[in-house]
Amino acid sequence: MKSLEELKALRDKLQGEVSLRGDGDDKTKVLVGMATCGIAAGARPVLAEFVEQVAARGLKNVTVSQTGCIGICQFEPVVEVFVPGKEKVTYVNMSKEKVARIVADHIVGGSIVSEYTIGSCQS
Amino acid sequence: MQELSLNILDIAENSVRAGAALVRVAVRAFPAEDRLRIAIEDDGKGMDAETAKGAADPFYTTRTTRKVGLGLPYLKMNAELTGGAMEIASSPGSGTSVEATFGLGHIDRAPLGDMGQTMSLLAGANPEMDFVYELCVCADAADSADSGGIAGHADEIGRFVFDTREVKHVLDGVPISEPEVMAYMASHIDENTKELITAYKI
Known part of the structure; x- marks a missing residue:
């Protein structure tokens, strides 16, 4: 059972790490569309999976x-990835299963997963 | 939507846009009455009577404001499909409360679903706001809960409360938006409510 004690341990671990980081501009941002259209299309498990993967x-x-x-409600769930100094990348028709590759290839590896982007979807 | 927790997330997003500082979500099951009540209360900017009245009508939304949209009509429909109803109480400057009642055992009632994901997402994505989530199984009649509103309830069979103010107090400056903290909150809520949800088929 998760308790507040566990949260305290997590805090102690993170306190050291957080202070070493920059304050926003140098961060990669993952934004998931969470209006009614996004939620109905399955955006919440997508966002939760990004959180899990980034945490893990x-x-x-x-x-995140x-x-x-x-x-662009017809393409929901939609995810926008902002890597500092790069152009925004919009991933469409997202699913929980697609998240791992975006984290590994794009966010960690730096190469966009073209087949999931809105560009490949419209062609 | 396949889970009520998705409707709750959707309605709570209205509270975010209304500039609320505190959002309270209460899910109360009344097995003896075969009722499930979901209340979402905020201290945001509120709505005037006309807007509040129109908010549950999908064809009301004025394109210039985009204040509400389909979220509330969707929740209303889901509630009515199970023999329940939805009510909105709001006035400018004093926040909004949305309460939906469902038939607990009705075959068309979607399960509550993953409230851990809903609450951790709301809390992590809106670190400047606070959220309280209460899950309660109550022994006595649903009607007597009216007077108490969202506050405590006398005849509880089981109760769980999650409050981001407590979490932030423990975090002591570590952002609540940290992915590891969000993952913690989701499983904290899930693990502490699983038993009640399974036992009472919420």
Whole structure:
């Protein structure tokens, strides 16, 4: 059973790590569309999977958060990845299963998973 | 939506956009009455009477404001499909409360689902806000809960409360948006409510 004691241990571990990090501009940001359209299409497990993977890999310069309706509801769940100094990449028709590859190839490895992007979807 | 926790996430997003500082989510099961009540209360900017009245109508939304959309009509429909109802109480400056009642054992009622994911996501994505989640199985009549609103309830069979203010106190400056903290919150809620949810088929 997860207890507050466990949270304290997690805090002690993170306190050392957080202070070593930059403050935002150098971070990779993952945004998942979480309006009614996104949620209904399955955005929540996608976001949860990004959180799990980033936590499990201990990635220290990645934030996972949410955004509203991006305006392309037919492509939901939609995920935007912002790597500092690079152009935004929009992944569409996302599923929990696609998350691992985006984390490994794009966020860690630096190469975009083209076949999941909106560009490949429209062609 | 396949889980009520997804409806709850969706409605709570309205509270986020309403500029709320505190959002309370209460899920109360009344097995003796075969009722399930879900209340979402915020201290956001609220709505005037006309907006609140129209909020549950999918064709009301004015394109210029995009205040509500399909979320509330969707919850209302889900509640009514199980013999329940949805009510909105709101006034400008004093927040909004949405309460939906479901038939607990009704075949068309979606399961509560993964509230751990819903709450950890809300808390992590909105670190400046606070969220309280209460799951309660109550022994007595659903109606008597009205007076108490979202506050404590006398005849509880089982109760779990999650409060981000407590979490933040323990975190002592470590951001609640840290992925490892979000993962902790999700499994904390899941593990501590699993038993009640299974026992009472919530």
